[in-house]
Amino acid sequence: MSAKLKGLLSKPLQEKKYQQILKKIYVTKDRELFQASFKKGENGVYTPKADLTEETVKSLNKIGDAVKKNAGFGVNAGNLILAGVVIGGVLVFSVVFKNPLFAQAIRLGLQSVFHAKADVSGVSVSLLQGRVKISHLAVADEMSPMKNLVELGLVEFNLSTDALLRGKVVIESMRCEEIRWNTDRKTWGGLSASKKKKANSGEKKAESQSGKPLLALPDFSKINAGEIFSNAMSELKSPAVYSNANVTMVETTNRWAARLASAKKSYDDAAKQAETLKKINVSAIKTLQDAQNAYNQINSALPAFQRLKTEADQMSGDFSRDSAAAKKIADEASAALSADQKRLFSSVQVPGGVGKIAGSLANVYLSEKLGAFYTYALQAKKYAFALKGSSAQEKKAPEPQPVRRGGSKVYFPTRDYPAFLLKLMSVSLGEKSSPNFTSVRLSEVTSDPYYTKAPMMLAFTNRTDGVGLEVGAGLDIRTNAAETVSVDFSYGQFSFAFTNGLDTVGIKKLSAAADVATTFALSPAGVCSGVLKVNLSGLALDREETTDLVKTAIAETLLSEPKISLSATYRISSNETLIEIDSSLDEAISRRVGKLVNDLVARAEKELQTLLDRSVGPELSKYAELTRAYQSIEGLVSGRSRDAASYTQMVDQKKKEIENRIAVLKKQGEDQLRDEAKKRLNGGNIRVPGL
Amino acid sequence: MVLKWIIGLFKVLNSNQNPAEIAAALAFGIWLALIPAGNLMWFFLFFLTFFLKVHQGTEMIVLAVFKLIAPLLDGVLHPLGYLTLTFGPLQPFFTWMAAQPVLPLTGFNQTTVMGGFVAGLILFIPLLLLGLFLVKLFRDRLMASIQNSKLYKAFMNIPLVKSIVQAAGTVSRVVPKLS
Numbered sequence: 001m002s003a004k005l006k007g008l009l010s011k012p013l014q015e016k017k018y019q020q021i022l023k024k025i026y027v028t029k030d031r032e033l034f035q036a037s038f039k040k041g042e043n044g045v046y047t048p049k050a051d052l053t054e055e056t057v058k059s060l061n062k063i064g065d066a067v068k069k070n071a072g073f074g075v076n077a078g079n080l081i082l083a084g085v086v087i088g089g090v091l092v093f094s095v096v097f098k099n100p101l102f103a104q105a106i107r108l109g110l111q112s113v114f115h116a117k118a119d120v121s122g123v124s125v126s127l128l129q130g131r132v133k134i135s136h137l138a139v140a141d142e143m144s145p146m147k148n149l150v151e152l153g154l155v156e157f158n159l160s161t162d163a164l165l166r167g168k169v170v171i172e173s174m175r176c177e178e179i180r181w182n183t184d185r186k187t188w189g190g191l192s193a194s195k196k197k198k199a200n201s202g203e204k205k206a207e208s209q210s211g212k213p214l215l216a217l218p219d220f221s222k223i224n225a226g227e228i229f230s231n232a233m234s235e236l237k238s239p240a241v242y243s244n245a246n247v248t249m250v251e252t253t254n255r256w257a258a259r260l261a262s263a264k265k266s267y268d269d270a271a272k273q274a275e276t277l278k279k280i281n282v283s284a285i286k287t288l289q290d291a292q293n294a295y296n297q298i299n300s301a302l303p304a305f306q307r308l309k310t311e312a313d314q315m316s317g318d319f320s321r322d323s324a325a326a327k328k329i330a331d332e333a334s335a336a337l338s339a340d341q342k343r344l345f346s347s348v349q350v351p352g353g354v355g356k357i358a359g360s361l362a363n364v365y366l367s368e369k370l371g372a373f374y375t376y377a378l379q380a381k382k383y384a385f386a387l388k389g390s391s392a393q394e395k396k397a398p399e400p401q402p403v404r405r406g407g408s409k410v411y412f413p414t415r416d417y418p419a420f421l422l423k424l425m426s427v428s429l430g431e432k433s434s435p436n437f438t439s440v441r442l443s444e445v446t447s448d449p450y451y452t453k454a455p456m457m458l459a460f461t462n463r464t465d466g467v468g469l470e471v472g473a474g475l476d477i478r479t480n481a482a483e484t485v486s487v488d489f490s491y492g493q494f495s496f497a498f499t500n501g502l503d504t505v506g507i508k509k510l511s512a513a514a515d516v517a518t519t520f521a522l523s524p525a526g527v528c529s530g531v532l533k534v535n536l537s538g539l540a541l542d543r544e545e546t547t548d549l550v551k552t553a554i555a556e557t558l559l560s561e562p563k564i565s566l567s568a569t570y571r572i573s574s575n576e577t578l579i580e581i582d583s584s585l586d587e588a589i590s591r592r593v594g595k596l597v598n599d600l601v602a603r604a605e606k607e608l609q610t611l612l613d614r615s616v617g618p619e620l621s622k623y624a625e626l627t628r629a630y631q632s633i634e635g636l637v638s639g640r641s642r643d644a645a646s647y648t649q650m651v652d653q654k655k656k657e658i659e660n661r662i663a664v665l666k667k668q669g670e671d672q673l674r675d676e677a678k679k680r681l682n683g684g685n686i687r688v689p690g691l
Numbered sequence: 692m693v694l695k696w697i698i699g700l701f702k703v704l705n706s707n708q709n710p711a712e713i714a715a716a717l718a719f720g721i722w723l724a725l726i727p728a729g730n731l732m733w734f735f736l737f738f739l740t741f742f743l744k745v746h747q748g749t750e751m752i753v754l755a756v757f758k759l760i761a762p763l764l765d766g767v768l769h770p771l772g773y774l775t776l777t778f779g780p781l782q783p784f785f786t787w788m789a790a791q792p793v794l795p796l797t798g799f800n801q802t803t804v805m806g807g808f809v810a811g812l813i814l815f816i817p818l819l820l821l822g823l824f825l826v827k828l829f830r831d832r833l834m835a836s837i838q839n840s841k842l843y844k845a846f847m848n849i850p851l852v853k854s855i856v857q858a859a860g861t862v863s864r865v866v867p868k869l870s
Contacts (some may be wrong), residue, residue, distance in 0.1 A: 024707070025707055026707050026708070026709070026710055026711070026826075027705070027706070027707055027834075028830065028831060063707060066706060066707035066708070067707065069708075070707065070708070070709045070712075073744060074711075074743055074744045075742060075744065076741065076742055076743060076744050079741045079742050080742045083738070083742065084743065143754075162792060163838055165792030165793055166792045166793065166795065166796075167796065174717060212858060407727075407765060407768065407769045407772060407773075407801055407803030407804070407806065408769070408773075408801075408802055409800050409801055409802070410773065410776040410777065410785075410800045411800065412782075412785050412786045412789040412790075412800060412803060413786060413789075414786065414789040414790045414795075538824035550710075
């Protein structure tokens with residue numbers, strides 16, 4: 001036997017040990033091999049048999065190894081030690097490298113929220129006390145990567161260890177010794193090169209949009225009525241309209257003159273006839289024969305009078321129609337003249353914006369500044385949503401869940417920290433009552449606004465020599481929030497200067513000090529609306545050399561006003577900016593510039609009127625003459641009509657009179673006959689019944 | 692990989708590995724399969740088995756196999772978990788757990804997690820006993836007949852299987868005839 005038994009089986013085995021080994025051999029064949037390989041001596045000790053083959057020895061050694069492995073009380077001591085070493089190593093690593101690890105975690109966290117580089121240095125963490133110190137922290141501005149959005153000096157904050165053990169970051173309080181905004185960076189603060197290009201192109205676009213003129217004022221000192229008139233000549237319609245009207249009037253007048261002439265004989269005959277009939281003295285007619293003759297004379301003349309009346313009525317109707325047509329032409333001509341006058345005067349009219357010059361100028365500046373507010377509000381909203389992530393949702397009361405695959409959560413009443421919560425950060429430099437004071441206060445900044453049930457709040461004060469900036473802002477990203485961002489902003493004695501759009505009023509540069517106050521809100525739909533109030537003082541102008549009276553008047557008005565107040569109501573969304581501005585300056589400008597402009601305009605209008613009159617004059621005079629001629633025709637026509645009517649009436653009257661006279665004469669004749677007959681009968685004693 | 696696991700299982704069954712370790716591997720494997728992964732409870736149980744005398748290979752095979760069918764048991768695990776979580780006398784305990792740090796990360800308030808945990812706990816002892824019985828049955832009754840079966844021999848003669856077996860160092864005891 002070249003191979004030897006090793007380990008557990010290399011030594012003689014006592015009875016107890018032998019039984020223990022036998023108990024731990026679980027394969028029957030192996031147990032039998034083990035039993036067959038050992039013999040029990042007289043002293044009760046088991047020793048290996050001498051004739052064991054090499055193969056048997058190998059098998060026994062493997063059995064021995066397996067038995068050794070099966071020893072113990074159910075705990076894998078080796079793995080336990082290994083795990084202890086690993087955990088210990090991790091703990092040591094964490095302790096040794098906790099500061100750089102925390103620095104990296106803070107850096108990545110800030111970068112994910114602000115989408116720009118964050119620089120964190122001098123991080124010192126005390127896990128047991130839950131205290132973190134950062135000697136310097138700077139977050140770049142995503143929109144301007146060469147600027148820092150905020151830069152902090154020494155920052156100390158206390159973390160809630162309870163929340164930290166639940167994997168949540170809750171900052172109980174935060175203290176900061178120095179805070180600065182919009183500081184310059186030495187390195188690019190964007191997170192990627194593509195964004196760098198985008199930011200550059202955005203800047204260029206902004207540059208190209210600035211400086212465009214927004215108000216176009218005519219140069220009133222250079223009004224040339226003759227030039228305006230000659231330029232507008234081709235567009236004037238009244239001369240042509242009056243010329244056409246005159247042609248029509250001539251044609252109409254001639255036509256009626258001819259018609260009246262042709263009817264003249266009939267009227268003259270009728271007049272003679274009427275005169276003859278008028279002379280018949282009905283009361284002088286004594287006999288029936290004379291009456292009958294007069295009656296026949298009237299009857300024979302009557303149809304001619306009736307015909308004349310019909311013709312006169314016809315003529316009157318025709319004339320009325322022609323008169324209506326002539327009136328229409330007259331109206332058209334008059335309207336054309338008015339339109340031409342209006343067109344000419346419009347060339348020298350004051351544009352509606354003149355009275356709103358201050359508003360228009362302020363609009364240029366405010367569009368930029370309020371646009372920046374809007375951008376900041378959107379940016380704040382974006383940061384808040386980035387902080388919120390997808391974890392925070394409206395908390396609902398736990399409800400019994402139906403049986404379904406995948407299961408559901410059962411909620412227990414407990415305090416559930418949000419992933420991130422900054423309860424309070426307060427920085428103040430200087431005494432609150434002193435003229436130089438800076439203070440920043442951030443509260444309830446959280447990844448889960450439903451936890452705090454309140455908006456995130458920012459209060460910022462920066463006062464130098466008693467004046468400066470004050471901001472109070474609320475940021476509410478809960479789905480049912482009425483306003484996502486609400487801001488109260490005021491800036492005292494804010495010095496500014498601007499040039500955009502001023503060249504239109506003859507000013508190169510305007511500078512002033514302003515007290516600015518605004519309250520605005522950003523709705524969940526992304527519409528920003530608010531009211532801005534500005535009080536300007538110490539206005540200074542850099543003026544252009546100009547002869548323009550209006551520009552001069554505007555500039556002088558600006559300088560003469562000691563204080564200018566301005567109120568702007570604005571509404572800004574992603575696709576439009578609406579700003580309505582009212583200013584005390586507008587009234588002053590309206591007063592001063594308005595009078596000047598009105599005088600200039602009145603003078604120009606007078607000149608233009610003269611030119612227009614000169615242009616339309618001949619046709620207009622002719623038209624007036626024709627109108628007079630036409631009006632005389634109108635008199636003739638109506639006279640004829642009246643005559644015809646009176647003739648007919650007179651004949652009818654005469655006819656009735658004669659008829660009455662005949663009746664009277666008849667009655668008289670009858671009465672005479674009766675009296676004669678009575679006499680004769682009374683003489684002959686003849687009685688006639690009824691007499 | 693699966694083949695390697697199967698061969699590894701045969702090796703264990705044919706070796707003098709403590710049957711209790713194999714039976715415990717069966718019980719823990721099924722327990723882990725019943726609990727949805729991705730929570731601290733599952734990881735805790737999983738790492739616990741590393742510190743106990745549990746045959747890891749067997750546990751992995753059982754876990755892998757039962758993990759495939761565990762989702763089919765959600766219909767049972769969900770109500771079981773829900774009943775447990777809403778069981779009145781346990782409410783103070785669960786409320787206390789929810790208020791503690793770390794413990795909520797176990798996902799205990801998830802019905803399928805709790806259902807899987809409770810089911811595994813209830814089944815642990817029966818599965819342990821079943822495992823012991825099966826190992827003993829295999830070693831005493833089935834091992835010899837399987838080793839002598841034509842199917843087994845043909846399987847073990849597959850070149851890939853041979854190479855795996857040799858790589859695993861199972862030469863003399865598992866397939867004595869090959870060595």
